[in-house]
Amino acid sequence: KAGVTQTPRYLIKTRGQQVTLSCSPISGHRSVSWYQQTPGQGLQFLFEYFSETQRNKGNFPGRFSGRQFSNSRSEMNVSTLELGDSALYLCASRDNQETQYFGPGTRLLVL
């Protein structure tokens, strides 16, 4: 099976802009989670979607949002970008055994 795919892989934006990141899970996986990884805070949970419904949300401001489509593909959106949003954004899809598999990530740089 193909792994988790994320697009784009790299992104440069300026403060105040918004960005949309995309994730396609492993075929057959219905759960998608998003994480932010920074050198200072490490890997932090953003939110999880299952069957188009947000099931869990981390401690991030409302500028961070997401959604999931009927084919399990997911997008996350960050509005009004801040310098501190520069990070590696990781998507993970989950199988029935609760194991999460990560995609390659999208590296976002906010200038």
Added chain:
Amino acid sequence: QKEVEQNSGPLSVPEGAIASLNCTYSDRGSQSFFWYRQYSGKSPELIMFIYSNGDKEDGRFTAQLNKASQYVSLLIRDSQPSDSATYLCAASKAAGNKLTFGGGTRVLVKP
């Protein structure tokens, strides 16, 4: 106190030796535990998971869980230079899917 704690390292290990990584967690509701390996600039890849007290072996890796002591460990036998990476410990609760990560332990295997 962080929910999942790891020694940041670096843990320097001679080639062929055993690397021992430790992880403690504070939430007694945590049920499942995962070890991921992350090479610099790459996304985390799953090494193994453990749910029950005791040891679980997979090739050169052994995970150990002690729920009473809230302690998880990972042993890497016959360490190879290719094992040089950051090892992330993560915990999740049975009812949810959010992974809470430790800060990671950097391992350096010297030839």
